[in-house]
Amino acid sequence: MLVETENGRHLINETAYNILIETGPIDEEQFVELRDKYFKAPEAFVIPRPNKDEALAFGNLDIIDLLLYLIFPVITPILEQLVVKIKDTLVDEASQSAIEWLRNIFNNEKPAKPLLTQNEIKVIEQFIDQIIENETRRLGVEKRQARIIKHAILSRLSLATV
C-alpha cells in the first residue's frame, strides 16, 4: 500500500497538490490536515455530508472544496494501480523506480523515458473510471469533480506515450 511507505506518501502528496493547484487557490492548511487524516486511517476517511434539515442554517449546500476532500481517496488507488502497471512495463527495474517515474510525471518534469502506448492509456482510463465509480459511490458524492482528477492524470500520462 502506498500510504505505508514514505516514497508512496510523497507520491500521493505531490500528485494531489499539483492536480489541485491547477484548479485554483487552495487552503494549504486544510490540504495538510486532510492529507494527514487520510494517511492516518485511509479506510475510515469520509467526506462530511450536509445535514439536510438543520434549523436556522442556509440550507443544503455541498462543500466548496469537494475536490480537496475527494483527491486522496480517489488518487491513492489510481496511483497504486499505476505503480503496478509501470512496474510491469519497467520489467528490468525495481518498483521503487515506478514510484520515482510517476513522481517525475506529476511534478511536471520530463519522464526518464516514454513508456506507455495509446492502448495502454486506454486500459488505464478504464481502471480509473472503475476506481472513480467505486470511490464516489462509497463516499456518497457525484462523479463530476472526480473526473477532474481523471483528466489531470491522463493528460500527464499522455506525455509519456510512445
Next chain:
Amino acid sequence: MDHNRYRSPKIINPFAFPTETDARYLLLVLIVSGTLLSLGSFYSNFWTLNVVWSLVVGISLNIFVFFWAWRSAKKYAIIKIKEEQWTHFPPNTTNQRKKASLNKMNAYIQDILGKTTNGDQKLEIFWDDKSEARVFPTGIAFGFGKNQYIGLRQGLESAFNRMPTYDTFNIVFLHELSHVVNKDVSKTIFSLVLKRCFFITMLASILLFDLTFIWHHLRFPNPAGNYEAVRLLINLNWKILIILFLIDFVQRSILRVREYYADARAFLWFGKIRPFLQLFAQDENTKTHKFIISGKNLLNVKSLYEVVMTYIAPRHPENSTRAKKLTNLAELFQSSYEVIFLAGILVGLSLNSNALLYSLIFEGGQILEFLNQLVQGSNDPQTVRLFANLFFIVEFTLYAGLIGVTVIFAILPITNSIGLDIQKSSTILWLNISNAPNLSTLSLAKFSLIIGTGIVIGGWLSPVDHFLSLSGFSYLGIPLYIIGWAFILFLWMLPLRYISGYVLSHHFGRKQPDRKRKVITLISALTLIPLFLAAGFFQASLSALLAFPEDFLGSIFQIFEMIIGISIFAGLFPWFLWTGAQIFFFFVGWTRNSKCPNCQLKITGKQSSLLNGICPGCNSNLTSWLFAEDPIRLPSLPRNVVPLSKSAPPLSTFHN
C-alpha cells in the same frame, strides 16, 4: 445606506406588505395562547365552576409560558455561541496567509453591511472553525431583540476565495443578512423556544391532570359516571396531542417560509438570479435520515416522529421550491392554503374553547346585583357615585374582555392571513402585474370553504366541549356548518377585494402605504365581528336544537326571529361601514385623482389601473413602492492573497 445603485429591470417587492412569516408567527403565538387559556379553564373547572378562576388560571399559564420563553430567547444566542465554541470574526490566527485572507473577507463584509443595514440593530459576526459542520459554506442568523448575530462557517472562506468564479459566498452572506434585515430572527428564535416551553408545560400539566383525575376516580368510584370520565380523559389527551402536532407543524413552517423571503431580499440586493438557480440546482439526493424499519426503531417514537415530520413539515424548503419562488416573486403574494386553513382551525378552537367566557356575563350580573343591593340603602351621593363607577367598570371590563378574546383569537388570525393576502393580491391585480395570483370569485369561494372547514375542525378539536363544539349531533350537519361559515367569510371577502385593490393601487410614490393598509385591515376587522357573532349564534342555536330538541323546539320561532335579526344586522352593518369608509377615503384624497410624484401629471382613478402603474407623461413608475430598489453595488473583489507555492507542503513529521 448606499445610494450608488445601478438600474435594473422592474421587479416586484415582496416586502411591500407584511410577509407570510409574520402571519404564521402570529398564528403560532395565538394557538399557544388560546390553548393555554382554554386548558387553564378546563383544569380549574375540575375543582370549581367559577369562571373567574378559570380565567385567572388560563391567564397565569399564559404569563408563565410566555415569560419563560422570553427569558429563554434572550439567552439563546449566548448559549449557542458557547456550546458551538464560536469566536468573533475575524478570528485570531498566527498563519499570515490565513490572516490576510480573513481580513480581506472582513473588509468585504463590512462594506456590504454599510450598504444594507442602517445600524438600528447591533449585529455581530461569529466564526465557526470547530464544529463538524464548519467545512460547509453556510451561515446562520440568530439572536433576539436588539442583539443579532450571524455565524459564518469556515467553508465560506474557500467560497470567498473562489469569487468571482462562484458566487456562493455572496449568496450565503446576503441571505443570512437578509434574515436580520427582514426582522425574522427574533421571531424565529422566540417561536423555537416558545414551542419548547409550551410542550414541556403541556405535557407536565396533562400528565399531572391525568394522574389526579384517575386518583380522584379511584378514591370516589362512581360506576355510573365511569364511562363518561374515561371518555372525557381520552378525549382530552388525544386532542392535546393533535394540538401539539399542529404547533410543531406551524413552528417548522415558520423556519421554512422565512427562507423564501431571505432568498428574495438577497436576490434583490445581488441583482442576478442565475447564481442562485445554479446553487439551488445542487444535488438534493442526500438523505440524512436513513430510517431502517425494525422493531427497535419503531419503538423509538421520537426518531419515528422526526422522520415523519421531515417529510410532512421539513424545517428547510427544497432547493427546487426555493428556485421556483425566486423566479416568480409574485408567488410570495399568493395565499397559502396552509395558512388560511390553520387560521380557520385557530378560530374554531379558540371560539369554542373560550366560549366559557361568555358565561362571565352571568357572573358579572351577580356582581352587579350585589353592588346594586349595597347602594340601595345609601343616601350618600359619594357612595352612590362610587358604586355607579364600579358598576360601569365591571360592565366595561366584562364586555371589553369578551370582545378582546373574540378579536384576538378569531378576528386577528383571519384579517392577518387571508385578509392581508387579499389586499396584496388585489393590489397587483389592479395594476395588471404579470403572474399576479388568482383572486377570482371562484378563488374567494375556495378560500372561504377552506377557512370554513378549518373553523369546524377547530371547534371539534377543542378539548373542552362548548356550544360551538360538534359533539352530540349528526355528521350530516357538518357540511352545513362548513357552508355556513364559508358563506359568511365569502361575504366578508368580496368588498375587501374590491376596496383594498382600488385604494392601494392608487397609492403613488416610494413610501409604503402602511397607514392605508392598517386602516383597511381595521375596517375589515370591524366588519367581521358582527358576521362572526351571527355565524356563532347560528351554530350555537342549531347545535342546541339538534342536541336538545325537547328543550328548544318550543322556542324555535323566537330563535328564528333572533337569527333573522342578527343576520340583518350582520349583513347591513358591514355595508354601512364600507360605504362610510369609501366616503372617508375620498375626502382624505386616497381615491381622488392623484398626481404623478415625478412630473405632477394628474392621473385619474381609472387610468392608473389601465396604465399598469406607469405615468403616461414621463413613463416613470407611479407605484414605485411596490417594486424593488436597484441592487447594491458589491465591493470590488480583493486581489488574491500570497501566491501558492509550486511545491507540495512537506509530509508531517509523524509520518516519516
